Amino acid sequence: MMHCTIDDLLAFKENEASGWARQHLETCPACRAELEALYQRIAALKALPVRRPARDRWPAVRDTLRAERRRQRRRWGAWSLSAAAGIALLLLIRPGPAGRVDAAELERVKQQSATLEAELERYDPDQRVTSGRTAALAAALEDRIAAIDGELAQVGMPEAPLRGAELVKLWQERVDAMQQLMTVHVTRAAYVGL
Amino acid sequence: MTISLAVPDILVARARAGDLEALEALYRAFETPVYNVALRMLRTPEDAEDVLQETFLEVVRSIKQYRGEGHLWGWIKRIAASKALMRIRRNQVRATEEFDEETVGAHVGHADGAPGHEGPGAVAGAPARIDLERAFERLSETSRSVVWLHDVEGYTHEEIAELMGKTVSFSKSQLARAHARLRRMLDAEGAAP
Numbered sequence: 001m002m003h004c005t006i007d008d009l010l011a012f013k014e015n016e017a018s019g020w021a022r023q024h025l026e027t028c029p030a031c032r033a034e035l036e037a038l039y040q041r042i043a044a045l046k047a048l049p050v051r052r053p054a055r056d057r058w059p060a061v062r063d064t065l066r067a068e069r070r071r072q073r074r075r076w077g078a079w080s081l082s083a084a085a086g087i088a089l090l091l092l093i094r095p096g097p098a099g100r101v102d103a104a105e106l107e108r109v110k111q112q113s114a115t116l117e118a119e120l121e122r123y124d125p126d127q128r129v130t131s132g133r134t135a136a137l138a139a140a141l142e143d144r145i146a147a148i149d150g151e152l153a154q155v156g157m158p159e160a161p162l163r164g165a166e167l168v169k170l171w172q173e174r175v176d177a178m179q180q181l182m183t184v185h186v187t188r189a190a191y192v193g194l
Numbered sequence: 195m196t197i198s199l200a201v202p203d204i205l206v207a208r209a210r211a212g213d214l215e216a217l218e219a220l221y222r223a224f225e226t227p228v229y230n231v232a233l234r235m236l237r238t239p240e241d242a243e244d245v246l247q248e249t250f251l252e253v254v255r256s257i258k259q260y261r262g263e264g265h266l267w268g269w270i271k272r273i274a275a276s277k278a279l280m281r282i283r284r285n286q287v288r289a290t291e292e293f294d295e296e297t298v299g300a301h302v303g304h305a306d307g308a309p310g311h312e313g314p315g316a317v318a319g320a321p322a323r324i325d326l327e328r329a330f331e332r333l334s335e336t337s338r339s340v341v342w343l344h345d346v347e348g349y350t351h352e353e354i355a356e357l358m359g360k361t362v363s364f365s366k367s368q369l370a371r372a373h374a375r376l377r378r379m380l381d382a383e384g385a386a387p
Contacts, residue, residue, distance in 0.1 A: 006377075007370045041376060042345045044326050053229045054239060057247040058221050062214065065254050143214045150212045 004031045009038050066139055069146040074117060102164025109171040116178040123185035134188045141181040148174045199223060199267045206266060209257050217254050224267065225250075228274045231347065234330075235278040235339040237285070245281055249274040275343060275357055282335045329379040337372035340365055 008021040208216035232245035343349040
């Protein structure tokens with residue numbers, strides 16, 4: 001007697017069985033038992049115990065992300081000073097006397113940011129040993145800078161144009177956070193005599 | 195393992211804005227399900243942990259691209275499956291799978307000589323859980339991946355074929371061969387009478 005193959009049973013489960021297989025399953029207890037066993041096997045697979053990883057991999061993910069953000073921040077700092085970016089950003093600032101003030105202020109604060117960026121290069125945390133507390137403080141500030149950079153990147157989006165004053169404020173926040181980061185690094189370097 | 199993980203929209207929004215605490219919260223929410231998908235597809239817990247790490251690196255890098263279409267778990271799971279399959283392709287260099295697959299037949303012999311199962315009385319009842327897990331672990335990584343993605347995670351053969359860069363018929367034949375082998379191993383272990 002011809003019985004269903006495993007392909008027939010899997011096809012039946014997917015509602016893709018041939019007419020012969022469907023008819024055969026109605027009359028053959030052995031094949032129906034085989035189909036039931038297939039369903040039970042799948043149910044048992046779904047019920048396999050949940051396993052948990054032995055090690056926490058989040059610190060490795062987080063550290064990689066932070067290192068990438070630092071690199072992005074440096075690229076962003078360099079990019080923001082480029083002439084093309086300057087023109088693009090100035091276009092977002094309203095014309096008129098207030099706009100001119102914003103533009104000048106924006107250039108000043110961006111220059112400040114670039115200077116701090118260059119200074120921070122000297123304190124690359126990837127290459128220095130830091131205490132846990134200092135590392136946490138520096139990481140929090142770097143996260144803050146990354147968040148500001150995220151907001152600044154949105155300036156290029158047509159749906160979220162910032163006004164000049166708001167743009168200056170955002171860049172000023174970036175400079176403030178970088179100054180704090182600089183203080184952390186300078187203090188640590190002085191402490192360990194580097 | 196069927197998982198329906200609901201994550202607050204506000205948490206996803208914060209994660210998309212780059213908030214590290216929100217990203218860690220997402221990691222904590224999906225760490226175990228991602229690890230389990232990887233573990234079931236791969237041979238070792240170490241490989242599964244590596245895939246967990248690779249998956250979340252991808253998640254934190256590209257969460258801004260997640261627009262909220264479909265469930266977040268579906269999006270993360272697809273990344274995890276893709277990373278696990280990439281690792282399987284790397285592992286295949288070891289060429290152990292070929293030997294594994296050669297020992298597996300697509301059909302279980304019939305008592306009466308026909309292809310398919312072994313006739314009346316050959317199968318009854320659910321296999322014991324531990325035996326099934328051990329038998330499942332003996333399948334090749336490719337077979338395990340197809341079985342897990344299809345039968346447990348609910349992927350279609352079309353989706354599996356796309357993820358694997360193979361054809362739909364490859365996915366279907368892998369599934370059939372895996373089930374035939376599972377059944378045979380369970381019979382041999384006496385899990386089914």
